[in-house]
Every structure is written in structure tokens, then in C-alpha cells.
Amino acid sequence: MHPAACPQPHTTVTVVIFTVAADALRVFLSRRPPDPNAPYPATPCLPDDFINMERDATLHDCALRILREKAGAATPYLEQLGSWGSATRDPRGWTVAHAYFALLPPPPDAAAWAEADAACTQPLAFDHNDILRAALSRLRGKVEYTSLPAFLLAEPFTLPQLQRTYETVLRRPLDKSAFRKRTLDAGLLIEDGMMNSSGFGRNAMGYRLRQRDSAICFPRPFQVRE
Numbered sequence: 001m002h003p004a005a006c007p008q009p010h011t012t013v014t015v016v017i018f019t020v021a022a023d024a025l026r027v028f029l030s031r032r033p034p035d036p037n038a039p040y041p042a043t044p045c046l047p048d049d050f051i052n053m054e055r056d057a058t059l060h061d062c063a064l065r066i067l068r069e070k071a072g073a074a075t076p077y078l079e080q081l082g083s084w085g086s087a088t089r090d091p092r093g094w095t096v097a098h099a100y101f102a103l104l105p106p107p108p109d110a111a112a113w114a115e116a117d118a119a120c121t122q123p124l125a126f127d128h129n130d131i132l133r134a135a136l137s138r139l140r141g142k143v144e145y146t147s148l149p150a151f152l153l154a155e156p157f158t159l160p161q162l163q164r165t166y167e168t169v170l171r172r173p174l175d176k177s178a179f180r181k182r183t184l185d186a187g188l189l190i191e192d193g194m195m196n197s198s199g200f201g202r203n204a205m206g207y208r209l210r211q212r213d214s215a216i217c218f219p220r221p222f223q224v225r226e
Contacts, residue, residue, distance in 0.1 A: 021110035040125035156206030
């Protein structure tokens with residue numbers, strides 16, 4: 001059968017956008033239109049959109065457009081998460097959602113974003129609870145052995161700030177000396193001069209990521225603080 005003769009499902013892209021602010025991992029939530037004839041009217045949701053074949057050359061391009069248009073942001077890190085599709089996830093018909101997750105340094109309004117774990121427990125539109133839980137699991141699993149949390153910080157940052165970001169995402173403390181050694185030995189950071197890290201006049205070395213096109217992997221997971 002020719003492809004043109006086959007019924008086509010609606011295709012969307014959904015983006016889970018994380019940041020760390022006010023000592024919490026947070027996620028950006030949008031809201032469905034209030035139109036009572038639309039699915040899930042006025043319900044919180046992850047930012048998503050149908051693919052625009054005239055503007056989106058790839059799924060990645062669509063995800064970047066959603067970041068710009070719905071969250072007003074660009075991201076230093078964007079990763080494809082997976083696909084969700086069925087005849088029942090959207091009452092308008094068969095749909096496929098290609099999901100991504102993005103990491104951002106905290107924007108000015110980040111404290112108003114939802115705490116990620118709390119957002120998992122509130123009803124979201126479509127199957128966005130499943131997508132959010134999958135994104136959280138992927139992020140926390142990869143944080144154990146990669147440099148991903150550095151993408152959640154504005155540069156330059158200090159090692160204490162980076163460790164605190166790891167601990168916030170993982171929800172557990174890390175051994176300070178082991179963290180410092182593992183991070184510096186991995187060669188993922190470039191020194192960027194001294195900066196005030198505490199607000200009390202004490203300075204610490206500021207760092208930038210050496211590699212920003214992908215995360216660097218560590219040979220072993222981080223240790224819990226003793």
C-alpha cells in the first residue's frame with residue numbers, strides 16, 4: 001500500500017524542561033486552553049505541540065521551537081527521551097508523542113516552576129504524568145555517572161555549587177572529597193577565575209564546562225557523604 005493511502009496518526013513533540021532553583025529540582029508546566037471543547041481544558045501539562053512540517057525539519061527542531069515559544073528559553077542540553085502513542089491518549093484520535101527532556105540554568109521565574117516530584121503526583125493532561133516520571137528516572141539515573149547537573153547551572157560556577165546541584169537532583173548527600181576528586185580528575189571543567197561563592201567574602205575558583213555538546217561519563221557512581 002502506498003503511504004499516502006494509509007491513515008496518519010497525529011504527531012506531537014513533548015518537552016520536559018528541568019532546572020534547579022530554591023534547593024529543588026523543578027519542572028516547567030504549561031496549561032491547556034480553557035476551551036471546554038478541547039481535551040483536558042485548563043489542565044496543567046508539559047509543553048508540547050504538533051509537528052509543523054513547514055517549520056520543523058526534524059523532531060529535534062520541533063523540540064527547540066517548543067522551548068522558544070512556550071518557555072521562552074534556549075537550552076544547553078536536550079536529549080530525546082522516548083515515544084508514547086496509542087488510540088486512547090488523546091480523545092481527538094490516534095496520536096504519537098515524541099518526548100525530550102531539557103536542562104536549563106535557573107531563569108528569573110524558576111522559583112515559580114513546579115517541584116518535579118510534586119508535579120508527578122498532580123493530574124496532568126494526556127499521559128504527561130508517565131512522560132514526566134520517565135524523564136525524572138532517566139535524569140536521576142544518568143546523574144549518578146555523568147556531568148549532566150552542570151547544565152543546570154549558569155556559568156561560571158563553583159565546585160560547592162555543582163555538588164549542591166548533584167545532591168538536589170539525587171535527593172541525597174555526596175562525599176565532598178570524593179566529589180571534588182572525581183569531578184576534577186574527569187577533566188570536564190575549565191577554570192574561569194576566582195568568584196565569591198558564599199556572600200561572606202570568601203572566594204572560590206569558578207569553572208565552566210569543557211564540553212557542552214554532550215555529557216561526560218564517570219567510571220563509577222558518586223559516593224554518599226560519610
